[in-house]
Amino acid sequence: MTEEGCLLVMVVDMHPQLAEHDAHTYLNAVVAFANLHLAANVRNSLGVLAANHLESRFLYPSCDGDGVERQRDGRLEMLGQVDRAIERGLKTMAVAAGASPMHSEQSESLLSGAMGRGLLYIKRRETEEVLTKKLQSRLLVLKISSDTGSQYLTYINAYLTAQKMSTPVDVCVVGGECGLLQQGADITGGTYHCVRQVTELLQTLLLMYHCGPATRRKMNAPPPDTVDYRAACFCHRTLVDMASVCSNCLSVYCKAVPLCTTCNVIFQTDRPLVRLSKKKK
Amino acid sequence: MQEEEDPKEYRWESGYEKTWETIQEDESGRLEPSVTEIIQRTKRRKLLDREASVRLGIMRHVYIILDYSQAMTEQDLKPTRQICTLKILEDFIKEFHDQNPISQLGIITTQNKVAKRNSDLSNNPQRHLDCIKKLQDVPCRGEPSLQNALEVALSSLRHLPPHTSREILIIYAALTTCDPGEIIATLQKVQEANIRVSVVGLAAELHVCKDITKNTGGSFSVSINDLHLKELINEHLEPPPASTKMDHTLIKVGFPHQINADAKPALCMCHLDDLPPLNTRGYYCPQCTAKYCDLPAECRVCGLMLVTAPHLARSYRHLFPLKHFNEILAEESSAKECYGCQKQFTATAADKNVSYMFLML
Secondary structure (H helix, E strand, O other), rough: OOOOOEEEEEEEOHHHHHHOHHHHHHHHHHHHHHHHHHHHHOOOEEEEEEEOOOOOEEEEEOOOOOOOOOOOOOOOHHHHHHHHHHHHHHHHHHHHHHHHHOOOOOOOOOOHHHHHHHHHHHHHHHHHOOOOOOOEEEEEEEOOOOOOOOOOOHHHHHHHHHHHHHOOOOEEEEEOOOOOHHHHHHHHHHOOEHHHHHHHHHHHHHHHHHHHHHHOOOOOOOOOEEEEEEEEOOOOOOOOOOEEEEEOOEEEEOOOOOEEEOOOOOOOEEEEOOOOOOEEE | OOOOOOOOOOOOOOOOOOHHHHHOOOOOOOOOHHHHHHHHHHHHHHHHOOOOOOOOOOOOOEEEEEEHHHHHHOOOOOOOHHHHHHHHHHHHHHHHHOOOOOOOOEEEEEEOOOOOOEEEEOOOOOHHHHHHHHHHHOOOOOOOOOHHHHHHHHHHHOOOOOOOOOEEEEEEOOOOOOOOHHHHHHHHHHHHHEEEEEEEEEOOOOOHHHHHHHOOOOOEEEEOOOHHHHHHHHHHHHHEEEEOOOOOOOEEEOOEEEOOOOOEEEEEEHOOOOOOEEEOEEOOOOOOOOEEEEOOOEEOOOOOOOOOOHHHHHHHHOOOOOOOOEEEEEEOOOOOOOOOOOOOOOOOOOOOOOEEOOOOO
């Protein structure tokens, strides 16, 4: 069955923590999946972004574009071009990252910024679309680094934007679970999966993430796990079931505090003020 | 259209503005780019006016007062003012609940010199949408009564806790009002109750409406056509600046969880009237474990407000707005393409060689 063409934007995590897993297998899986997407339907298009702890960068389409070269090694020219663009971009990124020393607190990749740029690219392609039909698009995020929760606001902004644009955000996490990205996939209608080893990555990508949103409905996937939508309180950063919320700035507190730390507003409480006993002379 | 603030000059005394000169053709002879640029410039100016340090009333309780008098059958908005307004309100209700998840909405109509509450304050958009659908069959008759409508809204807004932002949005098409008493007395009560009244007029500017809105800190505008009416009504989607008399408290909320694995089938509390078949999907209130299909909701059993973290996060864009962008010409900047979407800045692009970084939220 011929589907409408789909624009896939991949956001690839290139944090130096990748060295703990097998970087070679990881990158092979990414490039193979990108090639598969382009080869599957002639109307499919691709965008690739990479993010590490310092920056995010567009790998494909690359700005310093070389013209389409003659056919090498018997493949589609575009696939070869994609491979070369990704390789070039990753090399520049790795060299730039190696030049500056890594601090211990930079354990998280700037994935939220890369997601924002990916969404902008999708929006640009949508406005440039000559035919009147809506361009189908989706975002795929691959993550290997650990989570610190410092980018919570940017992530939520990206998810709500994607929801408004009706762009599903699929997430594939290698290593440990990531609750924040799971929420994002749930909000936007994408798929979330956690892969234990990098060797399983390509198989998971091919099975679960290859087909577009329209076909996915017809596949009998197991129902998603319940997503933990609790908020973290601002004082201890622990997830709470019931909390008190400041009516001015909506900051979450696990127990009653007299003063809001974010917006410095004093709360009116119902407790009567303590009266000092009058000294009887 | 807003009247000029200066009451002394008339339009024939000062020079008239040559509005046709601002629109110019571009190289290919098309007018459209310059018109879109003017529209974008006004939007950007509006954004600049919003400062980040103003306190906003995030928890809003808004009553919409609809004028259902004879004047709404006029056909200057196609097909009639009534149908056009109801259509715009449908979209407004959906957007309102999307952007203000912890706020509540209510609908009041006034016709035949009485006012009726058609939909109580609630944060369930479906209820309001059903009410709007029923209102499409109600004919517009008689004269409206501004005082009665304000009294009805006042009676329920008065008892709300002081940390909420209370608002009334009046959509008024008539040029008269038929009141049982002094409307000044009602205005006093409205002001004391700290309610912000805004009016969107469909016909002309009325002094009484201008008075109410000025004294309560609301806005008053009269629409020119249906697009302008939609814009004016959609201005009220954003939370207004908080009044100084608003107290702030801690509101108790619960973050319900879904139990899928070992849950027992149960009735959900939101559909007690239609009784759908028992199922296990849903959210359980952390305090009383009552089941609800959809969030946000207010628990009917224990009164706890149930929201999820993304609902609270939806309001963060008002509290942490974007910084303003600077406009620079492409020749002056060193970048050859847009940082966000990789679009090349070329001389023939229709966006007039300006380089921005824009993020939509």
